[in-house]
Amino acid sequence: MKNVKCAKCIKCGAEIEAKPDITTCPTCGGIMDIVYDYEAIKSMVTKEDMAARKDPTMWRFKEFLPVEADSDTAGLKVGGSPLYPAKRLGEKLGMPNLYIKDDGLNPTSSLKDRASAMAVVKAAEAGAKTIACSSTGNAASSLAGNAAAKGLETYIFVPERAPAGKVAQLLVFGANVISVQGNYEDTFRLSAEAIDRWGWYNRNAAINPYLSEGKKTVTLEIAEQLGWKAPDYVVISVGDGCTIAGAWKGFKDLYAAGFIDKLPKLVSVQAEGCYPINKAVAEGYDTLVPMEENTIADSIAVGVPRNFKKAVDAVRESKGITVNVSDEEILEAMKVLGATSGVFGEPAGVAGTAGLIKAVAAGLVPKDATVVSVVTGNGLKDIVSAGKAVGKPLAVPPKMDALLDAFKGIGGPQ
Amino acid sequence: MKNVKCAKCIKCGAEIEAKPDITTCPTCGGIMDIVYDYEAIKSMVTKEDMAARKDPTMWRFKEFLPVEADSDTAGLKVGGSPLYPAKRLGEKLGMPNLYIKDDGLNPTSSLKDRASAMAVVKAAEAGAKTIACSSTGNAASSLAGNAAAKGLETYIFVPERAPAGKVAQLLVFGANVISVQGNYEDTFRLSAEAIDRWGWYNRNAAINPYLSEGKKTVTLEIAEQLGWKAPDYVVISVGDGCTIAGAWKGFKDLYAAGFIDKLPKLVSVQAEGCYPINKAVAEGYDTLVPMEENTIADSIAVGVPRNFKKAVDAVRESKGITVNVSDEEILEAMKVLGATSGVFGEPAGVAGTAGLIKAVAAGLVPKDATVVSVVTGNGLKDIVSAGKAVGKPLAVPPKMDALLDAFKGIGGPQ
Numbered sequence: 001m002k003n004v005k006c007a008k009c010i011k012c013g014a015e016i017e018a019k020p021d022i023t024t025c026p027t028c029g030g031i032m033d034i035v036y037d038y039e040a041i042k043s044m045v046t047k048e049d050m051a052a053r054k055d056p057t058m059w060r061f062k063e064f065l066p067v068e069a070d071s072d073t074a075g076l077k078v079g080g081s082p083l084y085p086a087k088r089l090g091e092k093l094g095m096p097n098l099y100i101k102d103d104g105l106n107p108t109s110s111l112k113d114r115a116s117a118m119a120v121v122k123a124a125e126a127g128a129k130t131i132a133c134s135s136t137g138n139a140a141s142s143l144a145g146n147a148a149a150k151g152l153e154t155y156i157f158v159p160e161r162a163p164a165g166k167v168a169q170l171l172v173f174g175a176n177v178i179s180v181q182g183n184y185e186d187t188f189r190l191s192a193e194a195i196d197r198w199g200w201y202n203r204n205a206a207i208n209p210y211l212s213e214g215k216k217t218v219t220l221e222i223a224e225q226l227g228w229k230a231p232d233y234v235v236i237s238v239g240d241g242c243t244i245a246g247a248w249k250g251f252k253d254l255y256a257a258g259f260i261d262k263l264p265k266l267v268s269v270q271a272e273g274c275y276p277i278n279k280a281v282a283e284g285y286d287t288l289v290p291m292e293e294n295t296i297a298d299s300i301a302v303g304v305p306r307n308f309k310k311a312v313d314a315v316r317e318s319k320g321i322t323v324n325v326s327d328e329e330i331l332e333a334m335k336v337l338g339a340t341s342g343v344f345g346e347p348a349g350v351a352g353t354a355g356l357i358k359a360v361a362a363g364l365v366p367k368d369a370t371v372v373s374v375v376t377g378n379g380l381k382d383i384v385s386a387g388k389a390v391g392k393p394l395a396v397p398p399k400m401d402a403l404l405d406a407f408k409g410i411g412g413p414q
Numbered sequence: 415m416k417n418v419k420c421a422k423c424i425k426c427g428a429e430i431e432a433k434p435d436i437t438t439c440p441t442c443g444g445i446m447d448i449v450y451d452y453e454a455i456k457s458m459v460t461k462e463d464m465a466a467r468k469d470p471t472m473w474r475f476k477e478f479l480p481v482e483a484d485s486d487t488a489g490l491k492v493g494g495s496p497l498y499p500a501k502r503l504g505e506k507l508g509m510p511n512l513y514i515k516d517d518g519l520n521p522t523s524s525l526k527d528r529a530s531a532m533a534v535v536k537a538a539e540a541g542a543k544t545i546a547c548s549s550t551g552n553a554a555s556s557l558a559g560n561a562a563a564k565g566l567e568t569y570i571f572v573p574e575r576a577p578a579g580k581v582a583q584l585l586v587f588g589a590n591v592i593s594v595q596g597n598y599e600d601t602f603r604l605s606a607e608a609i610d611r612w613g614w615y616n617r618n619a620a621i622n623p624y625l626s627e628g629k630k631t632v633t634l635e636i637a638e639q640l641g642w643k644a645p646d647y648v649v650i651s652v653g654d655g656c657t658i659a660g661a662w663k664g665f666k667d668l669y670a671a672g673f674i675d676k677l678p679k680l681v682s683v684q685a686e687g688c689y690p691i692n693k694a695v696a697e698g699y700d701t702l703v704p705m706e707e708n709t710i711a712d713s714i715a716v717g718v719p720r721n722f723k724k725a726v727d728a729v730r731e732s733k734g735i736t737v738n739v740s741d742e743e744i745l746e747a748m749k750v751l752g753a754t755s756g757v758f759g760e761p762a763g764v765a766g767t768a769g770l771i772k773a774v775a776a777g778l779v780p781k782d783a784t785v786v787s788v789v790t791g792n793g794l795k796d797i798v799s800a801g802k803a804v805g806k807p808l809a810v811p812p813k814m815d816a817l818l819d820a821f822k823g824i825g826g827p828q
Contacts, residue, residue, distance in 0.1 A: 181812060386586050
């Protein structure tokens with residue numbers, strides 16, 4: 001890889017060769033980061049080259065990605081999700097420069113497809129035939145789908161609380177699914193042991209440093225969609241920490257390669273029922289204090305975030321802010337976003353929007369700022385929660401008189 | 415509209431001006447068809463123009479669409495769905511030239527978005543602020559979502575049996591949902607009366623001739639994605655008849671405008687539990703004989719298809735074939751498609767693939783033909799059916815010993 005220098009430990013600074021199957025630091029066990037040669041990237045691609053490309057997927061940014069030039073990246077159509085000017089939501093909030101990035105429109109309906117598409121390409125580079133992960137749901141189904149498209153076998157460990165829709169989805173994709181009778185931490189531990197035992201390729205986002213590199217394509221896209229500008233703020237929901245770390249890496253890479261001329265502030269949104277990363281940032285400490293996992297937003301209910309340091313560092317480096325939201329605020333945001341934008345997000349997917357609404361109300365984000373709120377997963381993933389967000393339809397007998405009566409009661413048309 | 419000549423009744427041949435709010439034939443009540451001026455289209459756009467366009471949505475084909483040049487088509491990102499070379503499924507079936515068009519990746523997760531995106535643009539042209547339909551399924555959610563993005567109010571009439579999850583989705587999009595205490599026919603009648611009374615814009619695919627024009631963009635895309643070639647066969651599931659009629663119209667329009675040099679054969683797939691259109695084609699009669707609606711594929715369970723004639727005519731004109739599939743074949747196709755391609759379709763969405771598998775086995779479609787199988791809706795729309803297709807995950811306590819035991823039981827790794 002001409003564009004990659006090495007992998008570097010974020011804890012002890014050790015540098016190793018960026019082989020396709022690296023995981024954590026061989027010296028200290030810390031999480032690795034992929035280090036690029038930005039001069040090489042600059043010599044390989046320009047904004048004009050990018051503008052001429054027809055590939056709408058995340059692979060349009062190949063010079064910014066840690067894959068071999070001859071790797072076969074064909075697979076599901078990951079990336080290229082819309083960045084909508086959120087006109088009506090913006091009017092409601094008094095924000096004229098608000099955008100929604102709907103990453104729930106990825107092939108398996110979440111942002112996690114960006115990491116999984118990367119994982120299956122790196123697995124193929126490593127010569128692996130089997131790939132495994134533990135996940136609360138979206139990483140699992142995205143791995144299963146992306147692996148199915150490439151003909152790789154998958155073993156996927158999910159905690160027993162994973163919603164039925166997500167589990168059915170990954171079974172349809174032909175995955176070997178293990179439902180672990182425990183929490184996410186138990187699930188993660190068992191998957192790690194199994195991966196060690198059988199030598200499967202590891203798609204655990206914090207362990208495998210390439211996965212954040214896939215996730216960062218969401219911000220490469222945002223910057224390109226804004227005409228190679230970074231927004232003032234990027235709002236994103238945070239669980240394990242890999243997504244916000246990836247988002248930040250994307251902006252830093254673009255900045256280092258001269259594609260954007262400033263960096264955004266990150267708004268890290270977690271649930272009031274589980275916010276270990278935000279707590280550390282807000283209170284200024286560096287060691288993870290695990291928390292309970294009490295939130296409707298299952299995809300970000302991570303009491304022991306594996307990418308704690310990268311996430312905390314990202315928010316701090318960006319001079320960002322943290323917001324914690326209640327389940328009620330998440331459900332309210334789901335409704336507001338749906339009704340004003342036609343975007344239907346799952347609870348974790350709209351938690352970012354809930355956090356933005358809260359942050360703006362508190363004066364933490366200026367109303368005239370250019371803000372991108374990332375919706376990380378599709379609402380169809382969790383219809384039960386959607387039911388909690390909304391009321392009931394108007395029930396009427398099949399007669400116009402009855403409809404008129406019912407409308408009268410709610411101030412409807414007559 | 416410089417590219418549109420008129421609207422013409424497919425029953426009596428009456429021609430009327432293509433105003434934005436036309437419905438059925440004012441003379442005989444027949445269904446109308448939009449008639450284009452193909453010489454005008456040829457003078458407006460070339461294949462080369464199209465290649466230079468960056469808009470990935472269905473509106474990239476605007477010269478082929480019945481909208482005013484200055485209409486605001488911004489909204490949800492409808493269209494631009496992937497056409498995947500189905501390498502692994504093709505190997506399984508011995509078909510080297512098989513493609514899957516995954517239209518479940520539209521914004522509200524079904525092909526119906528193409529019709530609803532058209533509906534909201536035409537509603538705006540007609541000066542309407544409110545748009546209405548009766549439906550329990552994809553048409554309803556796509557209308558609600560696309561209307562929310564444009565700031566149009568919606569009234570959606572659902573029969574009381576409508577599943578809570580689907581109703582929740584409508585409510586998230588801010589629709590006024592009226593749950594009618596009666597069957598679908600009662601619901602339809604009340605909605606028709608309400609639409610008449612309040613002058614709402616009518617989003618009923620068979621009643622409003624513009625909606626097939628939106629749907630036809632799926633085949634405009636297929637042809638462009640194949641390098642302006644029609645495949646030999648296009649396989650599609652059929653319910654009300656509007657989608658296959660639209661698909662055929664798309665190819666005919668491209669052929670008439672010189673963008674493709676042959677027409678494909680259509681493979682019309684219905685459920686064994688409900689196949690009134692296929693029955694008429696197969697037995698050679700012209701008058702609808704209603705059928706019961708007994709299939710898991712709810713989106714194509716239409717015993718009284720409102721676009722019967724357009725659909726029957728399309729299959730016949732294309733010299734196409736008809737295939738009926740059982741629920742078991744649909745569920746099997748869901749699994750096969752998911753596991754070989756990473757595409758997750760709802761039952762009606764994969765019925766086409768089930769029909770293709772059956773048709774190829776019966777020798778009705780040659781194995782070396784270029785075939786596109788359209789997946790019309792996302793599997794997340796109906797996870798209950800997906801659950802029937804796949805069974806359960808392997809449930810284990812969070813211990814390696816337990817995992818080994820469980821694997822032993824199913825012949826897994828040790």
